[in-house]
Amino acid sequence: MDDTTPGTPALDPAIAAQLRRNAQGLVPAVVQQYDTGEVLMLAWMDDEALRRTLTTGRATYWSRSRAEYWVKGATSGNFQAVKSVALDCDGDTVLVKVDQSGPACHTGTRTCFEGRELPLGDG
Amino acid sequence: MDDTTPGTPALDPAIAAQLRRNAQGLVPAVVQQYDTGEVLMLAWMDDEALRRTLTTGRATYWSRSRAEYWVKGATSGNFQAVKSVALDCDGDTVLVKVDQSGPACHTGTRTCFEGRELPLGDG
Numbered sequence: 001m002d003d004t005t006p007g008t009p010a011l012d013p014a015i016a017a018q019l020r021r022n023a024q025g026l027v028p029a030v031v032q033q034y035d036t037g038e039v040l041m042l043a044w045m046d047d048e049a050l051r052r053t054l055t056t057g058r059a060t061y062w063s064r065s066r067a068e069y070w071v072k073g074a075t076s077g078n079f080q081a082v083k084s085v086a087l088d089c090d091g092d093t094v095l096v097k098v099d100q101s102g103p104a105c106h107t108g109t110r111t112c113f114e115g116r117e118l119p120l121g122d123g
Numbered sequence: 124m125d126d127t128t129p130g131t132p133a134l135d136p137a138i139a140a141q142l143r144r145n146a147q148g149l150v151p152a153v154v155q156q157y158d159t160g161e162v163l164m165l166a167w168m169d170d171e172a173l174r175r176t177l178t179t180g181r182a183t184y185w186s187r188s189r190a191e192y193w194v195k196g197a198t199s200g201n202f203q204a205v206k207s208v209a210l211d212c213d214g215d216t217v218l219v220k221v222d223q224s225g226p227a228c229h230t231g232t233r234t235c236f237e238g239r240e241l242p243l244g245d246g
Binding site for chain 2: 007016028032036037038039041042054055062065082084085087088089090092093095102105106112113114115116117118119120121122
């Protein structure tokens, strides 16, 4: 299921033309719980991950560590139902609003940032 | 003001040790309005930008295009007062909660994602 077979639909060229990808062909995707506003995690997408996210309703990323497409929740069951997707002003970041089932973080916390605040102050 | 002079305090080594930077020495910073939950923008930080953000109370980034430190609002007046900063579970992303004065986006919209939604569907 990670193959892109010939004839597979490509990302809408009008969208692809707006993307400003990094040297690896990726853009960061900020993932936010659509109703509470919690920032859940940050992941990465190439054109195909974005196409799958837009068309399947399940948030799909490119795993840099595993070098494969990654449907969030495919192994954990903690899927992300896609509510909306927006590009930023210069096309180099995607904001994905989702309905997250269970914890977003592989450590078991609701978000990947929970309980990880840094101290503010005069340093 | 963009110089790092000898004797300038460095980022707390305990924090620096947790950072997983990209090849350019940067981590993405997701910037969120602290009370409404709006995701305002994504920017980039190196260790020094993070130190300045933690210690000055004004969100400070590394501008990749200008190759200099960038106090958000220094030219526009649209400062970001820092409310909290958190690292994610694997130390490769920062979440900065701020109180944004005026629009966050250089285009004049409140956020960099506003009005830029992509169509969902069967593609």
